[in-house]
Amino acid sequence: MPLSFYILASFTIISAIAAMSLRNLVHCALCLALTFLGVAGLFLQLNAGFLAFAQILVYVGAVAILIVFAILLTRGTEQPQEKWATGLLLSVPLTIIVAAILLNAVFSTKLAVGAPAENPPPVRDLGVALLTSHVIPLEIIGLLLTVALLGAVVLALPERAPELEGQGGTST
């Protein structure tokens, strides 16, 4: 493993730990963006440039902003004081279940371990593969995103103006 891998990996892990443990939620979200950046760096180190830039464009450019907006629009940024014991009671079983599912998935996957490709496949090949052998998953994802977009538009439609009081009788 080259030195750059260790630098990138430690950067990713440290920022992920910071994203979990910092008290201020906005700081956590920004650390999560750093984690995404570190993962993109790992992709780049594996000679997968297209994937790395797509990761930055989607995760740092859109997902991190979405998280930040969600934090700011839905609640205060200060961590509320929660009961420690009840939190522990809930979080420990949940953590174990999620970890078991994830570890099971990780260990049951056969990974092709080898040196990173010397010449990365050109972007053109990626596009051809997406539109021939992987066209069904691509279209399903496209459909899913369209449905999500329509749902967002429906949610964002302006509320109906409340009926005049005493006429319609609908409560506001």
Place this chain on the structure above:
Amino acid sequence: MIEQLDQIFVIAKRELIGRVPSEFQPIASVLLSILPLLAVFPGLFALTTVLERKGLGRIQNRYGPNRVGPCGMLQPVADGLKTLFKETIQPRAADRVLFFLAPVFLVIPALLAYSVIPFGRNMVPLDMEGALLFFFAVGAGTELAVFMAGWASRNKYSLLGAMRAIAQMLSYEIPLILSAVPVVMLSGTLSPARIVDAQNIYTAGIAHWNVFTPWGIAGFVLFLIAAAAESNRSPFDLPEGESEIIAGYYIEYSGFKFALFFLGEYLGLFAICGLGITLFLGGWTAPFSFLTWIPSWIWFFTKLFALICLFIWVRGTMPRVRMDQLMNFAWKFMLPLALINIVAAAAWRFTPMLGFKWLVSATIIGAGYFALGQGLTRKTQYTKRTYRFAT
């Protein structure tokens, strides 16, 4: 002789690297690519500020800066010295780390974006596949920097300004990328250097620039509008709307940190203009074949200068749009038209004969433009404004 003048920077770089011991040559090569970028574009920023202030002054029937140096040309030096010596004030409630990091994170992506733009023949600092995606990916980093600045200042107005800026940047990023898609489709590559090569063909003395096609004209106009919005230029400078939210996300910044915001904004503008030149205006190529003797880098910077002047002109001419107009324009007009433009580019690719190509492609775009305009203007009835939470 002309060949040498065209390649003068490439030759100079090769000469300089030859003087360095071989083990330091890779790092010397990298430094020699980076240092000119760091010298030229901030210098261009200084020149542009004085040009912009004088140009705006002329448009608004006044003189503009004319005291420092001959014709006021040394004004940027005075401004730079002033910002350097001014006290940097930090609000007591501000988030120290983020307040410090925000201007840095704003300038870095703007500088990184220059690494993939071809400034002349054989003059691209970093030629890689997927470089166009790299450009847009680093541009996405500015949004987080804007948020950091707005949130860390602990000021209502700066947070409102940041929210406006992010909403605007996210909305206009989509038409920006979609308007670049037809170019990628037709040239079959994501590398800016290849895209320029694809436009470096001459038929009857006229270059094959993408802007000389119907989808290219539409794409270029969409790209310019989205670029103005992305770099917070007037008429889309709502994030800093002085009359409403004072100065937007950088109210609390003073001294050199403020200068960094200013610098980042202009560097972003130059970078996106450079990309527009690469995608639509043929990069460093000449428009007519009898002008190819002019060195390629002169062509690039001439085009860049023309686009900067265009943006100054627009800033002096157009009033600022309203927030809802801004969003409606992005989502209801620019996004559909960019999608129609992709269809028109596909039609251009798969129809035979030049005249027929023009007919089909222009018809698709024109019909789309007309239908969108009809659909958007039909139902507008202006009534007395009513307020929900005020009288």
